Amino acid sequence: MVKIGIVGCAGRMGRMLVSEIQNSDKATLAGGTEPPGSPFVGQDAAALAGAEPAGVVIGDDAEALFDISDAVINFTAPAATVVHAALAAETGTALTVGTTGLSENDFSQLKTAAERTVIVQAANFSIGVNLLLGLTEQVAGILGDDYDIEILEMHHRHKVDAPSGTALALGEAAAAGRRVDLGSVAQRVRDGITGARASGDIGFATLRGGGVVGDHTVLFASEQERVELTHKAASRAVFAAGALRATLWTEGRANGYYTMRDILGFS
Ligand code: NAD
Numbered sequence: 001m002v003k004i005g006i007v008g009c010a011g012r013m014g015r016m017l018v019s020e021i022q023n024s025d026k027a028t029l030a031g032g033t034e035p036p037g038s039p040f041v042g043q044d045a046a047a048l049a050g051a052e053p054a055g056v057v058i059g060d061d062a063e064a065l066f067d068i069s070d071a072v073i074n075f076t077a078p079a080a081t082v083v084h085a086a087l088a089a090e091t092g093t094a095l096t097v098g099t100t101g102l103s104e105n106d107f108s109q110l111k112t113a114a115e116r117t118v119i120v121q122a123a124n125f126s127i128g129v130n131l132l133l134g135l136t137e138q139v140a141g142i143l144g145d146d147y148d149i150e151i152l153e154m155h156h157r158h159k160v161d162a163p164s165g166t167a168l169a170l171g172e173a174a175a176a177g178r179r180v181d182l183g184s185v186a187q188r189v190r191d192g193i194t195g196a197r198a199s200g201d202i203g204f205a206t207l208r209g210g211g212v213v214g215d216h217t218v219l220f221a222s223e224q225e226r227v228e229l230t231h232k233a234a235s236r237a238v239f240a241a242g243a244l245r246a247t248l249w250t251e252g253r254a255n256g257y258y259t260m261r262d263i264l265g266f267s
Contacts, residue, residue: 003030004247005069007062007084010040010048012158013075013098016240018049026248029056030069035080036060066091071118071247075239078102085113094118094250096243098125100165114257118250122260123165125242129216130260132231133173136218139227140177145200147220147227149174154207154215163188163204170218171202 004021008014009032021027032045038060046054059065066072066087071094074084081099086109088095097110100123110119124130140149151174153167163171168182175182180200187203197203214233219226233239242260249263260266 001028002026002248002251003028003068003070004244005030005065005072006032006045007065007072007074008034008076008080009045009058010034010038010043011075013236013239015049016236017073017075017243018045019051020237020240020244022046022049022051022054024244027244029054031056031065032058033060033062033065034058063087063091066093069093071096071250073098073243073247075099075243078106082106082109085110085119088119089113089116092117094247094253095120096247096250097121098123098239098243101161102165111257115255117255118253118258119256120246120250120258120260120263122242122246123169124214124239125246125260126214126231126233126238127242127260127264128231128238129166129214129233130264130266132216132218132229133169133261134266135229136170137173137177139218139220139229140174141179142177143220143222143227145178147222148197148199148201148203150203150205150219150221152205152207152215152217152219154209154212156211156213157209159208162206162208164206164214164216166214166216167204167206170216171204174202174218 004027006017021029034040041060044053045056045058073096075098151167153164171182185202187201217230
């Protein structure tokens with residue numbers, strides 16, 4: 001059994017991850033943390049997740065959790081994620097990162113930490129979305145600049161970053177298919193008199209509302225036709241299941257920075 005710790009275990013994803021581990025016959029819950037002062041510290045992590053109480057009390061000492069865990073899963077916030085990556089490197093504990101909204105600097109800190117441990121990062125741990133990433137790269141490579149690429153996403157009203165990490169990853173996939181740098185063609189926001197659409201741009205549009213778990217569509221629009229690739233997540237459980245699968249995969253792996261493509265064998 002792999003002993004897995006969950007940092008941010010009282011969050012929406014944290015609770016899903018705790019119950020996924022409680023239902024797994026390959027993993028046990030090593031413990032969970034929330035920041036010091038959180039009202040969840042001292043509560044039973046499994047009971048909070050709606051499972052049978054497991055006698056695992058939520059703590060606020062991340063270092064202690066890394067010390068007793070074989071691997072840790074982190075779906076928190078960017079600032080907490082880089083702190084957890086440094087702890088993973090110090091303790092040699094594998095780390096699975098699902099946090100989105102990470103900056104270039106955050107990513108480079110994750111990659112530095114991955115020199116001393118195993119880090120798996122994905123903006124979206126669903127298998128369907130990772131298939132969509134592969135298809136987007138392929139279709140973008142086949143259809144030329146006559147087809148304008150637009151990426152549309154919708155998420156629940158609580159989401160704090162935009163465009164979603166998955167939408168940006170889809171943009172990266174489309175740009176890779178076209179052999180261009182996303183940074184130089186991305187149109188992340190349009191407002192007011194924007195002028196006509198530049199050929200080769202990759203546009204993003206963001207919708208927020210209700211309890212939508214995560215919808216993503218990549219559109220390829222020419223004068224004559226439109227191709228749309230769509231994925232809709234029905235439950236957060238899909239991300240938790242993918243993150244657990246990724247975490248179990250880290251066992252015995254060489255230090256390094258990995259993505260879902262490595263785990264699913266799409267690379
Ligand atoms: P949430 O706000 O419900 O949960 C985040 C939790 O992290 C909170 O409980 C918070 O207290 C805790 N936290 C923050 N700093 C901490 C620290 N230093 N130590 C311990 N705990 C800390 O958010 P959520 O909806 O669960 O999403 C979390 C992140 O995961 C977001 O970035 C979201 O976009 C991302 N996400 C990724 C995927 C994926 O598949 N990669 C899927 C869903 C959500």
